[in-house]
Amino acid sequence: xxxxxxxxxxxxxxxxxxxxxxxxxxxxxxxxxxxxxxxxxxxxxxxxxxxxxxxxxxxxxxxxxxxxxxxxxxxxxxxxxxxxxxxxxxxxxxxxxxxxxxxxxxxxxxxxxxxxxxxxxxxxxxxxxxxxxxxxxxxxxxxxxxxxxxxxxxxxxxxxxxxxxxxxxxxxxxxxxxxxxxxxxxxxxxxxxxxxxxxxxxxxxxxxxxxxxxxxxxxxxxxxxxxxxxxxxxxxxxxxxxxxxxxxxxxxxxxxxxxxxxxxxxxxxxxxxxxxxxxxxxxxxxxxxxxxxxxxxxxxxxxxxxxxxxxxxxxxxxxxxxxxxxxxxxxxxxxxxxxxxxxxxxxxxxxxxxxxxxxxxxxxxxx
Numbered sequence: 001x002x003x004x005x006x007x008x009x010x011x012x013x014x015x016x017x018x019x020x021x022x023x024x025x026x027x028x029x030x031x032x033x034x035x036x037x038x039x040x041x042x043x044x045x046x047x048x049x050x051x052x053x054x055x056x057x058x059x060x061x062x063x064x065x066x067x068x069x070x071x072x073x074x075x076x077x078x079x080x081x082x083x084x085x086x087x088x089x090x091x092x093x094x095x096x097x098x099x100x101x102x103x104x105x106x107x108x109x110x111x112x113x114x115x116x117x118x119x120x121x122x123x124x125x126x127x128x129x130x131x132x133x134x135x136x137x138x139x140x141x142x143x144x145x146x147x148x149x150x151x152x153x154x155x156x157x158x159x160x161x162x163x164x165x166x167x168x169x170x171x172x173x174x175x176x177x178x179x180x181x182x183x184x185x186x187x188x189x190x191x192x193x194x195x196x197x198x199x200x201x202x203x204x205x206x207x208x209x210x211x212x213x214x215x216x217x218x219x220x221x222x223x224x225x226x227x228x229x230x231x232x233x234x235x236x237x238x239x240x241x242x243x244x245x246x247x248x249x250x251x252x253x254x255x256x257x258x259x260x261x262x263x264x265x266x267x268x269x270x271x272x273x274x275x276x277x278x279x280x281x282x283x284x285x286x287x288x289x290x291x292x293x294x295x296x297x298x299x300x301x302x303x304x305x306x307x308x309x310x311x312x313x314x315x316x317x318x319x320x321x322x323x324x325x326x327x328x329x330x331x332x333x334x335x336x337x338x339x340x341x342x343x344x345x346x347x348x349x350x351x352x353x354x355x356x357x358x359x360x361x362x363x364x365x366x367x
Contacts, residue, residue, distance in 0.1 A: 004036040025354035090126040098364035102138040106147030140279035141300030165348035166284035182262040194267035214321030264289035287341030308340035
């Protein structure tokens with residue numbers, strides 16, 4: 001069987017991490033099948049004995065859409081592909097092989113106000129066509145299946161729920177030299193609360209800041225460190241910090257990749273109150289590094305954290321503030337949450353994600 005994985009991604013966030021970890025697990029563990037990797041010049045150059053990489057000339061998402069609907073089918077036919085798996089891009093025509101797509105976030109249906117008008121237009125045009133022309137649909141949580149089935153009128157038996165996992169590079173680090181070097185590199189404080197993610201409204205960063213402010217008023221000495229790419233929303237957060245007089249207590253580092261596991265290890269608490277997430281790996285990454293987690297109870301987050309984290313409604317600023325104070329005031333609670341978190345991470349693995357995904361490819365190839 002020849003399987004095409006279309007790993008094109010506009011950045012280095014969730015979809016990039018998903019495709020990177022899945023591709024590595026598939027190619028390392030599956031020596032029976034051949035893989036064709038479709039990527040761009042900006043993507044990682046892969047080297048696997050059973051995989052061939054095709055670099056497409058398109059330079060931006062609009063050009064990728066054009067390519068997907070003019071050249072993709074020719075490539076699949078020429079390469080003799082049996083199953084095509086897309087993680088983001090939707091081709092609007094039937095192809096010469098079976099097609100599966102991973103749907104990532106039903107947030108479009110639930111929080112449309114957080115999207116640009118042109119994004120809404122694109123997804124409203126393409127998602128119904130994907131529902132018509134793709135053979136199976138992978139989703140990363142039961143909640144995602146529920147929303148996509150409802151809004152796209154897709155029968156539930158066409159979905160396959162496959163959870164994601166934390167990258168193995170996220171682990172407890174006890175080497176004090178490594179910890180100190182990274183702490184110095186990013187000028188991190190001795191004690192801090194951590195958030196990791198793009199600076200966007202869906203991440204509920206306003207609640208992060210307000211809850212942190214409430215906790216500061218109750219006496220915590222920690223600072224707040226926000227790791228992630230700045231967007232148009234960043235200026236709004238800066239204004240809020242000035243309003244609450246928290247400018248000196250909050251540090252924006254920008255994106256961090258290679259040193260991120262160490263940054264997690266340096267944190268005393270991880271805070272993730274998103275309005276909606278499909279199945280974010282970020283809380284699992286924090287747990288894998290031994291950090292207590294406070295998260296919202298929205299979307300697929302309960303599937304991720306289980307009972308290993310303190311869960312609060314995304315709109316409950318006071319509840320988050322109280323949770324912060326409660327965790328930071330109790331070493332025994334921190335130890336208990338660390339233990340539960342490390343056990344929770346063990347329930348998910350990229351090996352299992354790859355195995356279940358390969359089962360989907362085999363199912364499609366038989367039909």
